[in-house]
Amino acid sequence: MDSLEASPIAGILVEGAECLAVDTGLTPAAFAQAKLARYVVESAALVDPSLRIEERRAEGVVERDGRMLVRFPPFSGERLDLLVARCPSGGALGEAGARAVAALGRWMAALSRLRSLTEAAVGRASDLPLPAAAIAADDGSMLFLPAVLALRAMEGRGAEARFDGVDKWIQPDLSGEAGDAFTAAALAYRILCGVDPFGGKDADAVRADMRDGCVLPASLVRPDLDEEIADLLDACLVPAETAAAGNRVPRRTLAARPSLARISEGFAAAEARGFYRELSPSAHEAARAAKDKFSRTRGDTVRTRRFMRRNSTVIAVIAISVLGVALFTASMIRDRAGRPTTKGMVPIEVVRTYYDAFGKFDHEMMAACVTGKAGKNDIDAATNLFVISRVRQAYENKDAYISAGEWIAAGSPVFDGSVFGVDALRVDSVDDDPSDGAVSFTARYDLWRPGEQPDRSGAANATAPAAPAPVRERREDSLVLSLRSGAWRISSMERKLLE
Incomplete structure (x- = not known):
């Protein structure tokens, strides 16, 4: 001693x-x-x-x-x-x-x-x-x-x-029988292969190699080693999940880490047979080539795994950010897909659709028919009236607005609400040659809108006022339509009142 x-x-x-x-x-x-x-x-x-x-x-x-x-x-x-x-x-x-x-x-x-x-x-x-x-x-x-x-x-x-x-022999994450089996396999590897299973120069490096299963398979270090004992050692030193992730051990037949008793039995049986067998020069050469290839592949896998582990927080933040951007983008795509569009419409159809949307308070369709600042005031008015109509409908439980077309078709009756929309629309072409990507029209129409409520604040015995009578405006709009992304849209609008 x-x-x-x-x-x-x-x-x-x-x-x-x-x-x-x-x-x-x-x-x-x-x-x-x-x-x-x-x-x-x-x-x-x-x-x-x-x-x-x-x-x-x-x-x-x-x-x-x-x-x-x-x-x-x-x-x-x-x-x-x-x-x-x-x-x-x-x-x-x-x-x-x-x-x-x-x-x-x-x-x-x-x-x-x-x-x-x-x-x-x-x-x-x-x-x-x-x-x-x-x-x-x-x-x-x-x-x-x-x-x-x-x-x-x-x-x-x-x-x-x-x-x-x-x-160099103890896997810090394993205890009990699993730890025993790992230590036994590491010692047997050193005896039979002639080298330490984990080549790190200090404890931290060896522990990292142990956790990552960063070990050359026994069958590649000693190609002439008995196959059964080589499989046992590899199954102990390289966890199944690590092997499946890319550090796969050649000729491995065991899916789970063997017990200490199984290693002891296999070690004794291999000793009885003889730990080594005769191999031809060509088999040794093939084993050397396999060892070199495995070392290169394992190096890339281990470096990637350790990079992911060291930078897990940063990677998680990036992944969450990418997911957020993807969800936001998908939401935008779905939102755009659900919006109205003028694709497939001819220019005069776009013009008529724009003015028909007034009485429906369809501000989304109106916005789809224009580009830039064209029609901004019209769209704002339709949006405001749409919101007000919904609020009044919720509180008064009745229709607060009617489109001008419906009101006129009904004979212009007295209506306890407001009238809004376009009537008597006439569209004339000014330039219908689309070769330069633009056409122009003149639109004449009557716009019916709610009138002003008279001021009765100083009147004695004031009663609740009736709805104001609708007001008609005779308008003429000069329109230019441009082809944008395969759809005709109103790009310019000049308006004047006719009376």
């Missing part, structure tokens, strides 16, 4: 007796100030080759070289993360790889056994899977140190020690 100089977890002699020491990296004063004496009551779990569990309690603390160490009963072995780190980078596993394979297999079996027990039996079960907290002995035993204590020991040796022993 390593010395304290090489590892914060090591076997030492205290007063001539062997013990397993965990270096907290704290001075006695800092240890007391941080109230870390609770570490002394933490228990380790020893799992022997037959999966029998024995509790190992801390035996106290001791100061060594100005640092506080927590003592446990003696245990000889190697930390799991260090065994995995010593595996060769590619090629045959060799002796170091074989030791790591054996240790990982025992770790998965022991962890599954511990997970099957209650938390009261082994402490906090969620703390179990830290690789730096697991020590593998040559006889097949596995010691699980308290994770909080192992984490303190790694932090005491600096960020790099914590990164190598903890952060």
